[in-house]
Amino acid sequence: MIRRITGAGMFGLAVLWMFPLLWALWTSFRPREHATSWSFSLDFTFDNYAKVWDAAPFAQYYLNTFLIVIGVLMAQIITATLAAYAFAKLRFWGRDVLFILFLVQIMVPADILIFPNYNVLRDLSLLDTKIGIMLPYFASAFGVFLLRQTFKTIPHELEEAARMEGCNWFQILWRVYVPLARPTYIAFGLVSVSYHWNNFMWPLIITNSVENRPLTVGLAIFAQSFETGAQWAEVSAATMMVIFPLLLAFLMFQRQFINSFIHSGGK
Template identity: 70%
Template sequence: MNISRWLLYIFGLLWLVPLLWMTVTAFRPKQIALSPSFSLEFTLANFEKVWEAAPFAQYYLNTVIIVVGVFAVQMVTATMAAFAFARLDFRFKSAVFMLFLVQIMVPADVLIFPNYNVLKDLSLLDTKLGVMMPYFASAFGIFLLRQTFKTLPPELDEAAVMEGYTKWQVLWKIYFPLSRPAYIAFGLVSVSYHWNNFLWPLIVTNSVENRPLTVGLAIFAQSFEIGAQWTEVSAATLLVIVPLLAGFLLFQRQFMNSFIQSGIK
């Protein structure tokens, strides 16, 4: 047990090294950024230059709209599907659920070409809706919520029906509040995935008005004016990842508890 714990500490430290290096570099003056000597000299000039050199405010707005929009639709579709698989009886339920599980094993990149053709036919290329649409349903979210719903006692349904609740009211007034940890975990997974999603937005978007942070960061880092100036690149990268780190640190306990309760390892 002690060996496993020390291995976790070692791997955690290895994961922290590049993050700490990037953070220190982002706050150091350019002339001493790559110097091996220790210095207490720090500055915010790198962040000011980055914010003025690229439209990061627009990139932030685009990313928030995409992430929130995708999660809002996913929460509705995944909740309704999970409730159906957990509590309702219908023909071929097991077969349909297995099809949803198969979708988890299909890499999203495999579907880029057909999804692109569909958006082209719908005239949704270079739009925020075009970036969001392929992710409106989540097989992982359905599986996670189904497992959580199945842990709730069926007697709650019977009591609610005796009180005159419809299935819709049972879902949103009983199952939804009692499954809060699972929703937090699903939200963190969904938000982190779509916040970091790069390839699909890169292919679909062409304008600043629809480009998310990841694509904007890549263009900024490869621009001729920036080149290999590590202080600006580190500052821009820190601007992109700080919201995710803060969210995970804030909800990490609920995140772990939801997977433990759902039986997912």
């Protein structure tokens, strides 16, 4: 009985979570005059997507977003891997205290750092650049924490065996630790891509040109471009265009997404 009630509650929550998404999908294919109507009809059109694609440079926005997301992820993987290995396997004075101080960054909201980060990028002449959007996120305390916990579970005997084979520390890291931490890398990669794909406030503040705006900022500017109020059909179509890659990635890799978190959490 309890299991049925729990299942019904989870199904109800899933419906509530899916309703805005389904409404946006439904509205994006409706003619403009029927966009806000609750009456059922078989009037569907792709004109909204065509109008949106022609009305704003979404191709450039897509390119900018892909470059930013991939660039941040690659930098985070490199820095998090090196830092996690140092905190997990190297012995130096104050290691644990430094690690605790490093984790304090997780409790600091990113919005608090907008003003100092803006001043730093202004002094470096990196405002309105892709590297300026990416630079504050090159290091991830969350990624270091996940990888450090995983590296600590890898037996030290594997590292000693690799040293006996003549491997240096970089070869040990690349051939021993990185392959064994693959589920953790998948889990962190999915979180990082999702966060930076949806990041809005920071790119909005430092970008002024189409050549550097990501999809989230482009969508906001597009939605505010209508002088007669929001055109729900076009705005819904633009929203679906922005979130479609993430939805597609989740549908394709949902099993790996769940398993990677189970494995990284279980370790």
